[in-house]
Amino acid sequence: MTKNTRMTKQRKAILRVLKNTESHPTADWIYEQVKKEIPNISLGTVYRNLNVLSELGKIQILDYGSTYSRYDGNPKNHYHFRCEKCGRVYDIHIDLFDDINKIVNEKTAFQVNEHRLEFTGLCPICQNEN
Amino acid sequence: MTKNTRMTKQRKAILRVLKNTESHPTADWIYEQVKKEIPNISLGTVYRNLNVLSELGKIQILDYGSTYSRYDGNPKNHYHFRCEKCGRVYDIHIDLFDDINKIVNEKTAFQVNEHRLEFTGLCPICQNEN
DNA sequence: CTATTTGCAAACGCTTTGCCTGATT
DNA sequence: AATCAGGCAAAGCGTTTGCAAATAG
Numbered sequence: 001m002t003k004n005t006r007m008t009k010q011r012k013a014i015l016r017v018l019k020n021t022e023s024h025p026t027a028d029w030i031y032e033q034v035k036k037e038i039p040n041i042s043l044g045t046v047y048r049n050l051n052v053l054s055e056l057g058k059i060q061i062l063d064y065g066s067t068y069s070r071y072d073g074n075p076k077n078h079y080h081f082r083c084e085k086c087g088r089v090y091d092i093h094i095d096l097f098d099d100i101n102k103i104v105n106e107k108t109a110f111q112v113n114e115h116r117l118e119f120t121g122l123c124p125i126c127q128n129e130n
Numbered sequence: 131m132t133k134n135t136r137m138t139k140q141r142k143a144i145l146r147v148l149k150n151t152e153s154h155p156t157a158d159w160i161y162e163q164v165k166k167e168i169p170n171i172s173l174g175t176v177y178r179n180l181n182v183l184s185e186l187g188k189i190q191i192l193d194y195g196s197t198y199s200r201y202d203g204n205p206k207n208h209y210h211f212r213c214e215k216c217g218r219v220y221d222i223h224i225d226l227f228d229d230i231n232k233i234v235n236e237k238t239a240f241q242v243n244e245h246r247l248e249f250t251g252l253c254p255i256c257q258n259e260n
Numbered sequence: 261c262t263a264t265t266t267g268c269a270a271a272c273g274c275t276t277t278g279c280c281t282g283a284t285t
Numbered sequence: 286a287a288t289c290a291g292g293c294a295a296a297g298c299g300t301t302t303g304c305a306a307a308t309a310g
Binding site: 008010042 | 288289290291292293294298299300
Binding site: 015018019020021022023024025026027028030050054057058059060061062063068069070071072073074075080081084088089090091092093094097100101103104107108109110111112113114115116117118119120121122123124127 | 145148149150151152153154155156157158160180184187188189190191192193198199200201202203204205210211214218219220221222223224227230231233234237238239240241242243244245246247248249250251252253254257
């Protein structure tokens with residue numbers, strides 16, 4: 001259970017680079033930064049460690065939980081629910097929180113046009129499979 | 131400007147399949163469905179048409195706007211802003227909307243554990259580049 | 261008629277993996 | 286010493302693309 005706990009210099013460097021940036025970089029960018037310090041590090045090591053660090057809860061990966069794109073026949077904004085167990089994606093039938101764009105527009109320097117909101121948890125089917 | 135307007139039988143079938151499903155299928159699932167009707171359709175045609183239909187505003191693609199994964203050194207939930215022009219991803223420094231999980235839990239049959247919220251629009255840098 | 265779209269297959273590009281060597285505990 | 290991690294390169298895999306033939310308008 002307690003595996004992958006060796007803090008090698010590669011793993012430390014990757015984590016430090018990621019903790020010290022404001023941006024949300026790609027694996028390749030991280031690779032280029034760490035290479036300044038460990039010139040012979042390989043891209044595979046970067047990917048492996050990013051996955052390990054994510055499993056350890058030290059970082060997050062900002063993808064859609066899958067390598068597949070999913071397509072939605074409804075082009076209007078609406079919210080989704082993704083089941084953590086089976087991966088199904090459902091529509092959520094509630095009104096949009098229209099005011100949150102305004103909140104961010106007022107509190108930050110970003111010019112917000114849209115927002116996307118996704119919930120995760122257990123779908124009804126998987127709740128009944130225990 | 132007004133291009134890609136031919137409604138071929140392939141394009142029609144893909145759109146119909148997608149409009150008539152509750153799920154948010156992958157391209158491959160759509161391909162399998164359409165093949166029942168047009169057995170010699172190719173997967174490339176499905177992908178091409180999904181992209182065309184998305185540009186026409188008839189459907190949405192649920193990905194992160196890029197094929198790259200992005201990594202975040204902060205493992206706690208927080209919101210992001212993605213610039214539509216330059217693709218940069220920023221943190222948004224506002225409090226979490228903690229109550230929306232409860233709202234969905236009460237109004238739907240899903241068991242919500244988390245939510246993810248992402249805003250899109252123009253970042254300060256790109257706002258100044260006009 | 262002709263510009264767009266298709267089918268096919270190869271290419272792409274990000275990510276993962278196998279294998280063997282090297283490092284950590 | 287035993288196990289875990291790294292480097293390298295090849296494989297994986299969803300998606301895109303080039304090209305000649307087909308087709309919508």
